[in-house]
Amino acid sequence: MSRKIGSRYTAHQLLGRGSAGTVWLGEGPEGPVAIKLLREDLSSDQELVERFVQERTALLGLDHPRVVGVRDLVVDGNDLALVMDLIRGTDLRTRLDRESRLAPEAAVAIAVDVADALAAAHAAGVVHRDVKPENVLLDMQGPLGPGGAHPALLTDFGIARLVDEPTPIRAQPARDRQSSQGRSPNPRSVIGTPDYLAPEIVEGLPPRASVDVYALATVLYEMLAGFTPFGGGHPGAILRRHVTETVAPLPGIPDELWQLLLQCLAKAPASRLRASELATRLREVLPGLAGYPPLDIDEPDEQQEAEREGAEAETPRRGVSVPAAGPGSGPVHTTPRRRGAVPLVPGAVPDSSRETHTSMRVPSADELAGGAHGTARAPRVHGQRRAGSARNPAVAGALRRRRLKVAAVTVAALVAVGLGGWLVAGGDDDGDPPRDGGHSASQDPGTP
Numbered sequence: 001m002s003r004k005i006g007s008r009y010t011a012h013q014l015l016g017r018g019s020a021g022t023v024w025l026g027e028g029p030e031g032p033v034a035i036k037l038l039r040e041d042l043s044s045d046q047e048l049v050e051r052f053v054q055e056r057t058a059l060l061g062l063d064h065p066r067v068v069g070v071r072d073l074v075v076d077g078n079d080l081a082l083v084m085d086l087i088r089g090t091d092l093r094t095r096l097d098r099e100s101r102l103a104p105e106a107a108v109a110i111a112v113d114v115a116d117a118l119a120a121a122h123a124a125g126v127v128h129r130d131v132k133p134e135n136v137l138l139d140m141q142g143p144l145g146p147g148g149a150h151p152a153l154l155t156d157f158g159i160a161r162l163v164d165e166p167t168p169i170r171a172q173p174a175r176d177r178q179s180s181q182g183r184s185p186n187p188r189s190v191i192g193t194p195d196y197l198a199p200e201i202v203e204g205l206p207p208r209a210s211v212d213v214y215a216l217a218t219v220l221y222e223m224l225a226g227f228t229p230f231g232g233g234h235p236g237a238i239l240r241r242h243v244t245e246t247v248a249p250l251p252g253i254p255d256e257l258w259q260l261l262l263q264c265l266a267k268a269p270a271s272r273l274r275a276s277e278l279a280t281r282l283r284e285v286l287p288g289l290a291g292y293p294p295l296d297i298d299e300p301d302e303q304q305e306a307e308r309e310g311a312e313a314e315t316p317r318r319g320v321s322v323p324a325a326g327p328g329s330g331p332v333h334t335t336p337r338r339r340g341a342v343p344l345v346p347g348a349v350p351d352s353s354r355e356t357h358t359s360m361r362v363p364s365a366d367e368l369a370g371g372a373h374g375t376a377r378a379p380r381v382h383g384q385r386r387a388g389s390a391r392n393p394a395v396a397g398a399l400r401r402r403r404l405k406v407a408a409v410t411v412a413a414l415v416a417v418g419l420g421g422w423l424v425a426g427g428d429d430d431g432d433p434p435r436d437g438g439h440s441a442s443q444d445p446g447t448p
């Protein structure tokens, strides 16, 4: 069923869902468009409305072939909609859900496109702040590039901030704001997607362009490995790993590529390459990757993860796709993935397919310092058991004993920190909506 959005646009078909709304295939005076419609029950939320308007503001100044163009912002009664260029294809998350790992050449080709988009954004003074596979759209109608990769475009500048703009996304008391001396001593909240958050954001430093480079390097690592370097488990644990752990090497990765990844995943923002430099260096590496197969590595041992982190939040995700005009590009159904994330939007329903944002309290310096337990995920060569794997019979007994100990220590720690140490602000591990906003969002009915 179609519906008018403002006087100029019509929404026809659901393309995908985000935490703040739905994206529709639509029609405008100049042809097909993508229409991002803010959920009606949330359009009265001032903060979200600002995020929406900001997305347009950030993107209107950006005209680049690797950035999804924003054409219009519609405010019509309860409807608040962002009209964008329609990208016929899918998003990188859907592709990763389907293929798990990409061949290095295809992965790097996609990363080059995103690095180009970021270089343009950074040159315009815009930091994206939410680079992740969900926000990389693959244009199935575009020409095939190296490794058979379709052109990639960066979208969703919803939480992008103009560089040096002091106002945080989520309002925080002035006393909590960043001092010129360094990190804020007080607890504050951070918004983003835990797996891709640069350590300096966790530490409370203002996000500069280098946070996007860190996030892109994380995405590239994920395209190569099938998982992110510091993901898995509770969002708080993920944040801690970004700050305290070193990234585990990927067996079989070409050294030049690994060095680039290491440099861009550096804890110190100044040590990272700029986006334009990363694009150049990745382009140099590309020809040497032709014919390289996807890395032959296994996902980190789930049982080992459970051992180290306790129960993990299970956030179901549904497949989304854009019907592409080309052959073999029909709807794709994704397998639910385990994601340590909770919704950005207070009250957002847990079965939204894109609940990958997290608003959480930034851990204190003490918590970060005391948190290094060597929990970064270590990739394994395919078929090989990790020395400490619970699937290895030699260590299973020891792990069972340790589990009891861990349970005891966990209870003691929770008591010691008043049950709040790592808990997401207002959220918990069972996928329930956060409780901090007092919103009572109902599920999007799925029709415009």
Ligand SMILES: Nc1ncnc2c1ncn2[C@@H]1O[C@H](COP(=O)(O)OP(=O)(O)OP(=O)(O)O)[C@@H](O)[C@H]1O
Pocket (backbone or CB within 6 Å): 015, 016, 017, 018, 019, 020, 021, 022, 023, 034, 036, 068, 084, 085, 086, 087, 088, 090, 091, 134, 135, 137, 155, 156, 158, 320, 321, 322, 344, 354, 355, 356, 357
């Ligand atoms: N311009 C577009 N053209 C075609 N499809 C799009 C476009 N923008 C978004 N989509 C589709 O809609 C999905 C949801 O997009 P949206 O930006 O709302 O959410 P998200 O980025 O996944 O989540 P969140 O906003 O919570 O970060 C995308 O993953 C993609 O499949």
